[in-house]
Amino acid sequence: MMILERNTLLIMAVLAALFPLLVGNQYALHIGIMVLFYAVLATSLNLIVGYVGEFSLGHTAFLGLGAYAAALLSLRMGLPIWATIPLAGVISALFGAAIGAITLRLRGPYFVIITLAFAEVLRIIANNWMGLTNGPMGLSGVVQPALLADASPLAAKRFYFYLALAIAVVALYLAYRFVYSNNGRAAVTVRENRYVAQSVGIQPFAYAMRAFVLGAFLAGLAGGFYAHYITFVGANVFGFAFMVSMIIMVLIGGKGTLVGPLVGALLITVLNEYLREFQELRMSLFGLIVIGVVLFLPNGLMGFLNLRRERRRATPAAAAESHAEAPGGSA
């Protein structure tokens, strides 16, 4: 699983890195950038939904905090993009620690609602604190990097694509290290069975918290990127629309896997654009597709593929269960 997932991720990264060189169409590049942006977001949410096992509907809080942080740092303090985006992540992570300390005490529907409440409170603050956030007028004209001043639109697109790719690679590296370390195992143990976790010495809260803060950090990075790429930040970054997209990506791709959210981000972003063909029917169809996925792909695309893989492997080689992936299998 671990090696397979790592190889899949590496291949995806290589394909993604080649994409701008092969494709000169700027619209396709833009969609590619949005896919990467959503991939980071979905990965960050997946740390909570997939690895802590709690359903957060307030993850836009961290996207929004990151976006506002980057926009303000850039507009008010004149910091360059390579400083604003990491700082956006750090600021989100700090809020993540504070919000996590409160929300992670709760489970199930209560956790769902309290996280949603936090995101809404932040949205309302962003919409009304004129002095800081410029209220509903939002923050426009977030500064682009100086090196893009004279660049062609295509070059600028490529720059943003590779920037997004870099963030995505960082996000997946961190997520990968986390998930396949003792920390990730502890989080999964807590998710799967709190009792077992405690009985082998795991403090459930601590691991939920680590995953939550890491998720907040990554969402903050995505937010920072968003601020610079879109150049406008308004209170809608805290809104439910982003939340819905993220959730659908994670669940459609398959929560609790690293590749799943990436596939989800790719599918949903492209689907959303493709559905433009259907004009007014677009959102209705989107709703139907979501319902269909819940009913027919309950474990997401990755869950479906894993199941098929397992079945295929189980039939011919049930006797010869391979231990190739488990080192130290020999006595």
Added chain:
Amino acid sequence: MDMLLQFVANGLVSGSFYALSALGLTLIFGLMRVVNFAHGEFYMLGGVLGWFVTTYLGLNFFVGLVVVVVAMAAFGWLVDRFLIERVRDQGEEPSILLTIGLSIFLTNSALLVVGTAPLNIAGAVPNAPVFLGPVVLTQMRLFAVAACAVLILAAYLLIRHTRLGRAMRATFQDPMAARLAGIKTAYVYASTFALGTVLAASSGMLLGSIYSVQVSGGGLISLKAFVVVILGGMGSFAGAIVGGLILGLAEALWGGYVSSGTVDVIGFLIVILTLIFKPYGLFSTQVERA
């Protein structure tokens, strides 16, 4: 002082409206453990259908209400049998995603069919002001408050004192025991969902006749209803009433003395505080089981 009295009166009126619009949610949420994100859309559909039968078909308000109730009961039943049924007992996530998908579908399909303009429901009673000392109310609002009380009471009686109501409570307390008593639990689940849908839709029609109906307004209704349900404790009717009144009063006072641009924040702040200090709502009695 007059102002405070008026704020309190406003808060109580809008609080009872909040309570009404949250009833369907608390029923489905509390009894079936389904976090229904399409609640606001059921409310909206009630309003749209209400507009269709009164303003468009020209039926009397109450006749129209009956038509809406029947139609939405059938709709809720079908949604449960064909959608919710398939994800029952799989935890919250599938049902949350399912109802989110349903809400996206319903809003946008309704937008296609009836368009984007706000709709007016031909009202039940005239709307002249009523003065109680320094406090202003209107006949329509008093009527709506009374109607809220009637609906809440009717739903309460249905659940407390009818065969179906008892079967619902039995099913949700212990589905196995319910099956052993001969209760068709699938039927009970569908009935409960239909009842929740009807409560949402009839409050949508009633309140739509006071304000107006807007197809895209469902999300806001859902959010407020969640606040009410969390405040009162899931599944508790008395809790929904108190939760609604608390929210109504808090918003009225916050809007009155702090700022009306940020009224929505107070509900969420109360939710956060409630969940920190009384995680199961203000009125739940969590029984420790030996």
Added chain:
Amino acid sequence: MSASTPLLQVSGLHVAYGKIAALHGIDMEVAAGEIVALIGANGAGKSTTLRTISGLLKPSRGSITWDGREIAGMDAERIVAAGIAHCPEERHIWPAMTVRENLMLGGYLCTSRAQVEQRMEQAFQRFPRLRERDRQMAGTLSGGEQQMLAIARALMSEPRLLILDEPSLGLSPKMADEVFDVVREINARGVTVLVVEQNVHNALDIASRAYVVETGVISTHADAASLLENPEVLSAYLG
């Protein structure tokens, strides 16, 4: 040993939880008017057998005939209607409903209100303690009272066969005796009883026949009296 046409006949019953088989071919029968006990160690498959008979579990193989009719795999509510009432392990009363409501729901399939009232009156006569507490939440009753309520509730459907799963679980010996007295009395009024009981002496005391279940199959089957002497039974419990 067995009556001419058994009221309930189970043959070759297999049940699995997912991939894990719990029953591997249970064969047993209960004649009208009998008290039959199922005994055996924890996890042997006694409760699984009962749950399959009452329709809570679907068998993977095998048949269950009730009064000459195949009922294997039928929904629980149809089996109740056919005259089998199951009083499950740990009682499963509705704790947040009153005693009266619990009983009313026991008579859920009654056709009229009057019928419910009449049966409830019978129940209160049999269990006067329940009448005293009829407006009380069932969850506040003592363990013995809860067990009485569970039996009374099962009887509300006027079953021909009453299935009891561990009726003495967690009860003091005195309470357990009381429960078994009631079971005897019910049986005397013509209700056939199938009981799973951990307390072997109590079980064999009231039952005429017993089946010993071991890891999903019937290992022994005999008269109650002879089983009490059987060393196998002792070993099934005490090793």
Added chain:
Amino acid sequence: MSEVQNFPTPMLSVRGLCKTFGGLKAVQDIDLDVNSGEVFGLIGPNGAGKTTCFNLITGFYTPTAGRVTFQGHDITGHSPYRIARRGLVRSFQKTNVLKALSVFENVLAGHYLSTRQTLLATFFPHAGVSRAEREARDSAARIVELMGLAARMDTPAFRLSCGELRLLEVAVALAAKPALLMLDEPAAGLNSQEAMRFGSILKSLRRSEVESIVLVEHNMSLVMEVCDRVMVMHFGSKLAEGRPEQVKNDPQVIEAYLGRARA
């Protein structure tokens, strides 16, 4: 409170343990000692309070009264993970494993304590981290084999048979390298053959993997086979204590199990 200074201190010592739920006294005034090197059995009919006792000792319930001392430390009321970190690890009655994960992953997850690391080391691992990781993987594989599950290494837990699940549960607990292993009905659902095999594995664990074992079990033959000392509980109280054969023939115990033969 300075009595047992001269005796070898028991590994686990419980004094006056009580727990009430509502009005119900689930556990009353239990005293027990588990010595180093011992397999200790806790038996009694259903509902006697054995599992509650387990939960009280391992921190899943807070006692109403009484004291639990483990290796000289008072652990009364500590949270379960802190107790586990002291070397007291338990399994559960209803099979508790990580169902979606493979056998190997389950046991690896049990190695949590030996692979704890800082977040920084997680993201930028140094040699020590990967060594600890490698050791944990080796140890996990060894424990899987020790429990006789080598053929099922990569099988998801939900595909295992009942008996295999029981073994896996013990394997997960062993992975946490306990000094005292507490098993709650580890042989429930096993047939007699399987139970015996399980018993011999248990016996082999003592000394080689753990110092002592406490066992709640219904399967009497297993208890008789593996336990050095047994305590019988009935209605929340201690009914008898002693060597297995003593207890087995105690008329009070027989009555508790089989009920009174009525006159």
Added chain:
Amino acid sequence: MRPLALTRIMLAATALLSLSAHAQDSLPIGLIQPLTGSVAYNGTAAAHGAELAVKQRNANGGVLGKPVEMITEDGQCSPADSVNAAEKLIQRDEVVALVGAFCSSATSAVMPVAQKYKIPFLTGVSSEASLTEAGNPYFFRSAETDALLGSAFSKLIVDNLGLEKVAYIGVNDDWGRGSVKAFEQELSGHGVETVMTEYFNHGSSDFYTLLTKLRNSGADGVFVAAETQDGSTLVKQLKQFGIDMDVFGVGSWATSDFIDLTGDAAEGIYAAVPYVSNLPGERNERFVKDYTEAYGQAPGKYGAAGYNALNIMMAAIERAGSSDAEAIVDGLKQTDYEAPNGRYRFTAKGQGYGFQAALVQIQNGKTDVVATTAIAAPDAGN
């Protein structure tokens, strides 16, 4: 196995994206409007107006001898979605010009995209004053700003109604806040005292608390910046509450939808609007007739805004003589368009002026035009 499958999916996706949609023998213009979401009502009206303009133009031979193909995208009034829509229109549909985005926040996010690709971009709605101050050479606005409307009518309102103390209520968004600020500034300049300023959230259903404050504020007139839905609820409740003060404001109030929704409560209120369907003039009568035929109701300010914006853009392209961006920008600068509501021209910064705006009063369920005045160029005033 899986990586391969993924590669295939990615390749398929790429193929899908690079499909070019439009035929070469037409002239594509992109329109971004909120067609779903909470402002869909107004966005749809603007799209209707735009559609009508294109239909009429194509019936008369199109632009540069080619039929105009208007491609409409849903921007949902969200900055990110509007940018997606703009990227799609520019790259995939290769539009020669963009119109729209409706909400100022969305427009503000699309502006740098248009500038980057050098695509002329015209908004007929977004009123946030700073948009035209951003120095974007490709951006034009054929709409009044809040300040322009304020300065056009404030004097008239004060004199007509004899107001001394005014309360301000606005929807809590960029437009509502901007309008309140602009009118407050103008009215204060005419010696009117501000006694209350409050904002409410879009979609609010209950205004009684706000009205309680209004009643106690001692105002003799109230300014309201709200759109149809919020405005009608607010005005209805204002009358129910028994408040009898002069109500005036901005928003799409001079429409039949608003009057139908609001009923008797709408009587007597004043609205300052850039367009109303019963403006005098033959040009407007024809527009109203065509629009009503097409959509079953008379146009409101957003219908007219969409209509005007497309006409201005199409005329500019015709004037440019080619679809070259710089030529179109020059064409836009030379705009002198006769709209149903007067003549549109642009300042050097791309701000429209010269067209008529009206102060209307609702009487007997009709909109009475009290006064009209031409919107002056922003620099001309001070």
